[in-house]
Amino acid sequence: MQDTLIEVLQHHELRTGAASLTTWATAILKHKVADWYRSSQRRKEVQFDAGDGALTDAIDALYTPEGAYAIPIASWQQPENREEQRQMMALVERCMSHLPRTTGRVFLMREWLGFETREIAERLGLSADNCRQLLHRARMGLRGCVEHGQVHGRQRQ
Amino acid sequence: MSLSYSCRQASTLISRQQDEPLGIADRLRLRVHLSMCSNCSRVEAQLSSLKRLARDVLAGRTDRADELDESDR
Numbered sequence: 553m554q555d556t557l558i559e560v561l562q563h564h565e566l567r568t569g570a571a572s573l574t575t576w577a578t579a580i581l582k583h584k585v586a587d588w589y590r591s592s593q594r595r596k597e598v599q600f601d602a603g604d605g606a607l608t609d610a611i612d613a614l615y616t617p618e619g620a621y622a623i624p625i626a627s628w629q630q631p632e633n634r635e636e637q638r639q640m641m642a643l644v645e646r647c648m649s650h651l652p653r654t655t656g657r658v659f660l661m662r663e664w665l666g667f668e669t670r671e672i673a674e675r676l677g678l679s680a681d682n683c684r685q686l687l688h689r690a691r692m693g694l695r696g697c698v699e700h701g702q703v704h705g706r707q708r709q
Numbered sequence: 710m711s712l713s714y715s716c717r718q719a720s721t722l723i724s725r726q727q728d729e730p731l732g733i734a735d736r737l738r739l740r741v742h743l744s745m746c747s748n749c750s751r752v753e754a755q756l757s758s759l760k761r762l763a764r765d766v767l768a769g770r771t772d773r774a775d776e777l778d779e780s781d782r
Contacts, residue, residue, distance in 0.1 A: 619718060620716050621748045621749075625748040626751070627754070628754075628755055641762060641765060641766050644763055644766050645766045648763065659763075662728065669728045684724070685721075688721050688724035691727075692720060692724070694759050695752070695755050695756060698759065
């Protein structure tokens with residue numbers, strides 16, 4: 553198994569370089585993880601991240617008590633070149649890794665593994681509504697993190 | 710059916726429509742709200758680009774960056 557892997561890695565690297573090797577390895581890993589979640593005996597019961605204070609506070613702080621945005625939302629600048637696109641992707645990656653545990657897991661199952669909300673809920677022993685709520689929190693959390701990172705990134709330049 | 714929807718409620722629908730088709734009432738509410746609310750329209754645009762970015766990051770894709778690079782030349 554190891555020999556095969558090393559051989560594949562060497563040849564693959566020679567032929568196509570590291571970037572597509574990552575894509576290739578990621579695709580294999582992705583199928584393994586999806587299979588693991590889908591296997592019938594696998595039902596992972598998780599804790600609903602409702603108690604995550606920092607993310608809840610950050611989202612609450614966006615709104616007035618009436619549910620309007622407390623501060624006007626500014627448009628994001630689109631990346632204009634390869635370097636800016638790379639920075640943006642690195643920022644999104646960093647922000648994803650900071651999501652609370654279950655929130656991040658649900659987000660990955662949706663956006664990486666491509667599971668439907670109902671399937672995620674079933675696999676993790678959550679209600680569909682809890683699952684939608686976690687996806688919403690994940691996205692709003694990422695939004696805030698990326699916005700914060702962009703602003704601070706510019707200040708440093 | 711009330712058409713007045715808070716931005717906070719709108720954001721839950723913006724997220725939800727990325728995962729599943731909304732019912733007719735929610736779709737209408739959201740469309741009416743977005744047509745009048747620039748903040749929520751920007752949030753919708755941001756969450757769409759985040760979805761694309763997250764999927765690219767998770768798929769280990771750099772080709773979008775490469776496309777941009779091509780257009781620089």
